Every structure is written in structure tokens, then in C-alpha cells.
Amino acid sequence: xxxxxxxxxxxxxxxxxxxxxxxxxxxxxxxxxxxxxxxxxxxxxxxxxxxxxxxxxxxxxxxxxxxxxxxxxxxxxxxxxxxxxxxxxxxxxxxxxxxxxxxxxxxxxxxxxxxxxxxxxxxxxxxxxxxxxxxxxxxxxxxxxxxxxxxxxxxxxxxxxxxxxxxxxxxxxxxxxxxxxxxxxxxxxxxxxxxxxxxxxxxxxxxxxx
Numbered sequence: 001x002x003x004x005x006x007x008x009x010x011x012x013x014x015x016x017x018x019x020x021x022x023x024x025x026x027x028x029x030x031x032x033x034x035x036x037x038x039x040x041x042x043x044x045x046x047x048x049x050x051x052x053x054x055x056x057x058x059x060x061x062x063x064x065x066x067x068x069x070x071x072x073x074x075x076x077x078x079x080x081x082x083x084x085x086x087x088x089x090x091x092x093x094x095x096x097x098x099x100x101x102x103x104x105x106x107x108x109x110x111x112x113x114x115x116x117x118x119x120x121x122x123x124x125x126x127x128x129x130x131x132x133x134x135x136x137x138x139x140x141x142x143x144x145x146x147x148x149x150x151x152x153x154x155x156x157x158x159x160x161x162x163x164x165x166x167x168x169x170x171x172x173x174x175x176x177x178x179x180x181x182x183x184x185x186x187x188x189x190x191x192x193x194x195x196x197x198x199x200x201x202x203x204x205x206x207x208x209x210x
Contacts (some may be wrong), residue, residue: 102198
């Protein structure tokens with residue numbers, strides 16, 4: 001599975017959600033999309049620096065974080081559904097459940113080391129544009145080692161509050177990037193072929209893991 005450099009930032013945000021939830025729930029304003037992202041961004045800088053296992057990209061530790069604390073802040077099912085596109089309705093309910101789980105594992109495994117890249121980056125927030133009552137894009141600029149990266153987060157408002165489901169870096173959305181890869185696998189070998197590929201990929205030893 002191809003691994004664009006910028007897509008690691010998606011997992012960085014997901015990990016930030018989990019770390020911040022455990023340490024600073026009272027300081028995060030989740031009533032607005034911008035407040036949610038701002039609070040999480042501020043908290044993750046300190047949280048990562050205090051967690052040596054996460055800095056080292058420990059897969060088991062990161063997986064535990066995702067399963068216990070990250071999912072409430074993200075809509076991985078919607079992300080997966082959009083990545084699948086029209087192929088989503090071709091899958092059985094059981095296959096849909098398996099694809100969501102395997103895609104989550106794929107993101108965790110592929111970008112488990114991304115969190116270690118967080119050090120002293122500076123983040124500035126841009127004014128919201130085109131936000132509705134249920135969908136919004138929080139636009140930020142990240143200054144990383146002298147390079148400015150445009151980083152946008154798309155969020156939806158659900159019955160359980162605002163959740164992140166897509167990310168855009170330098171004009172490329174994560175969902176769009178994976179759509180072509182998933183569609184290619186399905187075209188070649190069907191839904192079962194995609195599941196087989198994801199399952200075997202996720203079962204193989206991760207880099208840096210025994």
C-alpha cells in the first residue's frame with residue numbers, strides 16, 4: 001500500500017485526539033469544530049513529549065490508544081465508506097464491518113511512527129469558510145523545520161458531537177488518495193480480494209516490531 005508522506009498527519013491528529021481526551025477533557029471546547037481542533041492541537045504537543053512509547057512508534061501502545069480513546073473523536077466508518085465509494089454498497093454488512101476494522105489497522109500500522117515527528121511545530125488557524133451547521137473545514141498552517149504546510153481538517157457534527165473524517169494537505173484529501181488504491185484492488189480481485197490484501201498486510205510484522 002502506497003504511503004504518501006503527508007498522510008501520516010491524519011494519524012497524528014487521531015493520536016492527538018486520544019492523548020488529549022485522557023489528559024485535558026475539561027480544556028477542550030468541542031462545541032465548535034475549530035475549538036475541538038485547537039484544543040487537541042495544543043494538548044498533543046505536551047502529551048507526546050511525555051510518552052516515550054508513543055514517541056518510539058510502539059504499535060501495541062498506539063493500537064491501545066486508538067481503541068480506547070481515539071474513536072470517539074473520529075468517524076472511521078464514514079471515512080472508510082467514502083474511500084470505498086460505490087463499492088461500499090457492493091459489500092455485505094459483514095464485509096463492511098471487516099473493511100472498516102482492517103482500514104483502521106492499516107492507518108495505525110502504516111503511520112505508527114508519524115507521532116514521533118511531533119516536536120515544536122507551530123500551528124496557526126485560518127478563518128472558517130463555507131461551514132454549515134453539520135459540516136466544516138478547519139484550515140491550519142503548520143510550520144515544520146522552516147517549511148509551511150497547509151493542513152485542513154474536515155469535520156461533521158453528529159449526535160455525539162463533532163468528529164474528524166477527512167484531512168487535506170497541500171490540496172490532496174486522504175479519502176481521495178485511498179479511493180484509487182481501494183478501487184484498483186477491487187477491480188482486480190473483488191471485495192474479498194481487498195479484504196485478503198488488507199488482512200495479510202496488517203498481519204505481517206510491522207517495521208520496528210518483532
